[in-house]
Amino acid sequence: MPKKMHLNAFEMNCVGHLAHGLWRHPDNTRHRYTDITYWTELAQLLERGKFDALFLADVVGVYDVYKQGDETALRESVQIPCNDPFFVVPPMALVTKHLGFAVTSSTTYEHPFGHARRMSTLDHLTKGRIAWNVVTSYLPSAARNFVLEHMVRHDERYEIAEEYMDVSYKLWEGSWEDDAVIRDVQKQIYTDPDKVHFIHHEGKYFKVPGPHLSQPSLQRTPVIYQAGTSARGRAFAAKHAEAVFLGGGTVDRLRQYGEDIRRQARAFGRNPEHIKLFAGVATIVGRTKEEAQRKYEEYARLYSVEGVLAHYGGGSGYDLSAYDPEDDLEYVETDHGQTSAAQFTKHSPKKLKVREVVKTLGTIGGRGLFVVGTAEEVADRLQYWVEEAGIDGFNVSQFLSPGTLQDFVELVVPELQKRKLFRENYEETTLRERLFGKGTVQLPEGHPGSVYRRTTTTSLT
């Protein structure tokens, strides 16, 4: 029996997520992202398509590296304007029963105590369908707006993230016992004080005594997603992530990253099968090859090279407008996203001139897994990539909203189901069960967060 794949829709609470320039297409409704029904309609579409979850990216800064300013990002709507991803989850949860939601927040700019309550709140409201995409961020403009002169150095951001996770696990797993809330009207006790515990966290970056403010939710700890695949990012993923959104773009690179993360997870004493690996994929699907090709040509005419270069500049730290096109693009360590910086430099199979990188970036699908074709052709590629790269599924992005995902749900999902490569019905209830099977509602043994689980009145310190 072939392995069933997992599918997330890859989205962002903004107009220009990845397909820069496509906001001008007459069938694109992304400008409706500020309308609550834009999100409830998307959630119902994805639930009809039996998707695992909606994965919401987020950044808390403006892309101002390219041409040393934010003009291009603003003109081209490159992830600005951009709203908070947390607030679109409750209305989507209200109109769905199974779809999961992964929200991105930064360990560099959010405080763990307040963040832990926001995540517990969403886990309650979604009845255990929430995941957290843990990022350390990469935009200097974010640092400046969060009272830092400069970005925290790349690897130190991950050190902060490590301690951030400890504080979060202590709050989610170790502060409230399962039976702390008793609601005893006669004795006039709502919560048994002996069953709610301080966490007394004192570390290099955070001092959080606790207790957690929220009572235990179904999953307690949200499903932990992670998306940074630099060397330091992969080590962090191997220790904490239950699902990893791999960057890197080629089948070989995806396989190498995945094997490395699973090897390191084993060294941490984790079961490598407790980590699902996802790759980003862009698809243009037609009922016929001709229809798919026509869509591709239409989108290519609108695709904004300037917008993509502004996005790449913020992600990698490389302002390609400042280079001679005939220059070789050399790897220079920056404190931006190192996966992005490595893709066309040290991880490229051959040296690339700046003009070659600009051409690749300016071509639709130039950055990663991309397929144009009929449902059968798209399913063929997805099946090939799962087998060749050793991944478990995909984050499916959009060119037109909701057109791209409508095509995928109506045309590709039935083809995958016919091949027994994708679920025909939802079985489990919580998001963690969907990924790891019935009964795995909370963190499994072996995950670093599970050591803080308070089943009885035991001390944390």
Ligand SMILES: Cc1cc2nc3c(=O)[nH]c(=O)nc-3n(C[C@H](O)[C@H](O)[C@H](O)COP(=O)(O)O)c2cc1C
């Ligand atoms: C596929 C992918 C998606 C990412 N999505 C986000 C995101 O939504 N927000 C964010 O701040 N960082 C995002 N990142 C970057 C990292 O998660 C993180 O911010 C880190 O600083 C850079 O990671 P790296 O240097 O380990 O690649 C993404 C990285 C990858 C590879």
